[in-house]
Amino acid sequence: MITMILMGPPGAGKGTQAKRLVNKYDIPHISTGDMFREAIKERSELGILAKRYIDDGHLVPDDVTNAIVRERLAKDDCQHGYLLDGFPRTIPQAMALEGITKEINRPVQFVINIDADEKELIRRISGRRVCKVCSTPYHIDTMKPKVENVCDVCGGPLIQRADDNEEALRVRLGHYYEQTRPLLDFYKKSGLLHSFDGTQDLNVLLKQIMSLVEENE
Numbered sequence: 204m205i206t207m208i209l210m211g212p213p214g215a216g217k218g219t220q221a222k223r224l225v226n227k228y229d230i231p232h233i234s235t236g237d238m239f240r241e242a243i244k245e246r247s248e249l250g251i252l253a254k255r256y257i258d259d260g261h262l263v264p265d266d267v268t269n270a271i272v273r274e275r276l277a278k279d280d281c282q283h284g285y286l287l288d289g290f291p292r293t294i295p296q297a298m299a300l301e302g303i304t305k306e307i308n309r310p311v312q313f314v315i316n317i318d319a320d321e322k323e324l325i326r327r328i329s330g331r332r333v334c335k336v337c338s339t340p341y342h343i344d345t346m347k348p349k350v351e352n353v354c355d356v357c358g359g360p361l362i363q364r365a366d367d368n369e370e371a372l373r374v375r376l377g378h379y380y381e382q383t384r385p386l387l388d389f390y391k392k393s394g395l396l397h398s399f400d401g402t403q404d405l406n407v408l409l410k411q412i413m414s415l416v417e418e419n420e
């Protein structure tokens with residue numbers, strides 16, 4: 204069983220590493236951002252509520268976010284592990300997660316923090332494109348698809364996320380530094396935190412994370 208959290212500012216490369224890690228370890232990829240975007244596409248009640256926050260770069264309220272994660276982690280496919288991407292993002296979410304993982308008897312083993320400086324984050328986010336269908340991330344200069352604007356994985360069209368604009372990014376980074384970064388201390392104290400340099404080669408970073416997991420599994 205492998206249970207892990209991927210943390211880091213927007214643009215650090217969480218989504219890219221998450222896709223690779225879940226393939227390697229055959230565990231579900233639980234991205235709260237993807238879950239909200241899915242709900243927005245479906246125009247469900249959750250989607251209508253979440254859109255108001257997401258488009259401007261604000262965080263969706265904790266009670267709403269905690270509830271969708273509680274429901275998701277209770278599903279059968281999480282019995283052999285999970286990878287949380289983009290959750291928790293606040294101290295109350297981390298505390299709720301402790302309760303949830305106790306209930307399901309599958310505590311978090313690894314908190315992987317991927318970091319990069321602000322200039323690099325802005326460069327990555329402004330050139331980011333994602334597959335509309337499977338949300339695989341690309342970059343217009345450094346991670347191009349084989350065929351322009353077409354996803355290598357599923358053939359879906361590539362789009363720019365509504366919140367990947369300069370104004371929303373500034374708000375998202377503000378939330379990250381004020382609300383999410385304090386979680387690093389929270390997890391450091393519990394001995395679960397492992398930090399990595401997100402600016403290095405993607406394959407090198409993947410290998411470093413996998414070595415850590417495999418040495419401590």
Ligand code: AMP
Pocket residue numbers: 213235236237239256257258260261262263264268288289290291292296366375
């Ligand atoms: P992401 O795809 O992780 O960058 O998330 C996109 C947006 O979804 C964020 O900017 C928030 O508006 C919302 N979101 C995702 N995860 C959370 C969370 N754990 N708590 C609150 N809002 C979230």
